[in-house]
Amino acid sequence: MSSNGILDKVAVVGMGCTSFGELWGASTDDLLVDAVTQALGGRDADLVDAYWLGTVGSGQSGLTLSRPLGLDYRPVTRVENFCATGSEAFRNACYAVASGAYDRVIAVGVEKLKDSGYSGLLRTEPPGDGTAPELSLTAPAAFSLLDPAYTGKHGVAPEQMRAAMTHVAWKNHRNGARNPKAQYRSEVSREKIEAAPKVAGRLGVYDCSGVSDGAAAALIVRAEEAKDYVDNPLYVKALSLVAGPMRGAFDPAYDFTTFPEVVRSAKDAYRQAGIEDPRTAISFAEVHDCFTPTEIVLMEDLGFAEEGQAWKDVLAGEFDAEGRLPVNIDGGLKSFGHPVGASGLRMLYEAWLQLRGEAGDRQLPDPRTALTHNLGGRPGGCVSFVSVVGRELGVCG
Incomplete structure (x- = not known):
């Protein structure tokens, strides 16, 4: 396997995370707004060029994020990769900045599992040929x-x-x-x-x-500009x-x-x-x-x-x-x-x-x-x- 990596090309300059739990009083929208607001740290949302949203079963398309945040026609990409969905959002957002396509992006992940009334993952198995019995x-x-x-x-x-x-x-x-x-x-x-x-x-x-509700988000920029935003970024x-x-x-x-x-x-x-x-x-x-x-x-x-x-x-x-x-x-x-x-x-x-x-x-x-x-x-x-x-x-x- 060959990968070039992006060592020290991007940095995290803001993060947010809601409490996790049985959050009956908070909707998916509430959780997304909370996590992204924390990640922005008081900065204007207009500085964010693009967003990557990770969710397995709590929304479809970028509209899941653009509507509650009231985004002004920004690109929002929704990704899913089983339990690595939040990490997938982060990975893609980092690559976008490292490539030079965008200057400032946010990766956010969210899930509302408890509202389903089902104690487990919100997904169904796609049709198959029967050669993956472990999925049963x-x-x-x-x-x-x-x-x-x-x-x-x-x-x-x-x-x-x-x-x-x-x-x-x-x-x-x-x-x-x-x-x-x-x-x-x-x-x-x-x-x-x-x-x-x-x-x-x-x-x-x-x-x-635990089976829970929650959201988390990260603000990502180019590494050489990280200290323009915060004194102690994560590289x-x-x-x-x-x-x-x-x-x-x-x-x-x-x-x-x-x-x-x-x-x-x-x-x-x-x-x-x-x-x-x-x-x-x-x-x-x-x-x-x-x-x-x-x-x-x-x-x-x-x-x-x-x-x-x-x-x-x-x-x-x-x-x-x-x-x-x-x-x-x-x-x-x-x-x-x-x-x-x-x-x-x-x-x-x-x-x-x-x-x-x-x-x-x-x-x-x-x-x-x-x-x-x-x-x-x-x-x-x-x-x-x-x-x-x-x-x-x-x-x-």
Whole structure:
């Protein structure tokens, strides 16, 4: 795979994020206006040349954004890429500025899941030829397969894997309890996590991400002009998106212990950013913890842990807020919530706060680089997005 990257060609100079949760009193329009207004930071909306809107099921076309914002005939592009939809909006917006097509753009993601009355994603499967049987499974059922596959391949006792999964949930709820915008803002004991009703396989209620409403947005400009807008911008180091061939369900070589798409996108992002060892180059990461075993597998796919060792690193606290590489310091999908079209930009919002020293009670000491990761689809067939951003110009290695 070959990509040239746009290292330090664009920068984020403003961000906004609504609270995530069961926002019965706020419409899609309200959420979009709130997030974009925050991202503008008091600036006139007329300075924005173009917009990219990410949503899976809360609107069609650019009119979803232009109407509530009252835009004056500006280009608005609506994108969708499963759970990586918000990241897709950000990626396309960044490329537009890097290409020179526009000077100032906004990427925004939004989703209203709760109003559907259905606890899950707002989508239906398109007609197919029957060769993708994993799509007939619910998301919890599909991701629950990671647990027995991982324990079987790496010789991990089921109770040890269960303890690691519990630790991921405990950690992310602990982090989310320190985040005023998170959907779930209370710590949850290990005992309560393990005693929760089962959803699929060994996944209990607390092993699954929240279903929520929310929106997030980013204002993007050329890097050389970033300090005309703000003293401490975020410089984009790498953007990588890959889509897999979706052969996992009938490929005997696929063993449900890895996401090949994540491995590919991570390697590409690290090459773009000049990163040789992500365990030392990345200050913290926001990853797609849709289910607790997913986060464990991602630690290996992203190069944060050796193969078969992530469960040990999790239990040792390596990815806790005080660990060597904090993961999901804002609570992640697990605690912050997962309004599909907004999640990728929500991850970037935490990078914005942390790298500017504005994260409050969960502020990390002197972070310099951040990684965000989105996963859309299922084990065996998905899209994967990885970004790297930093507070200073230059490669991250």
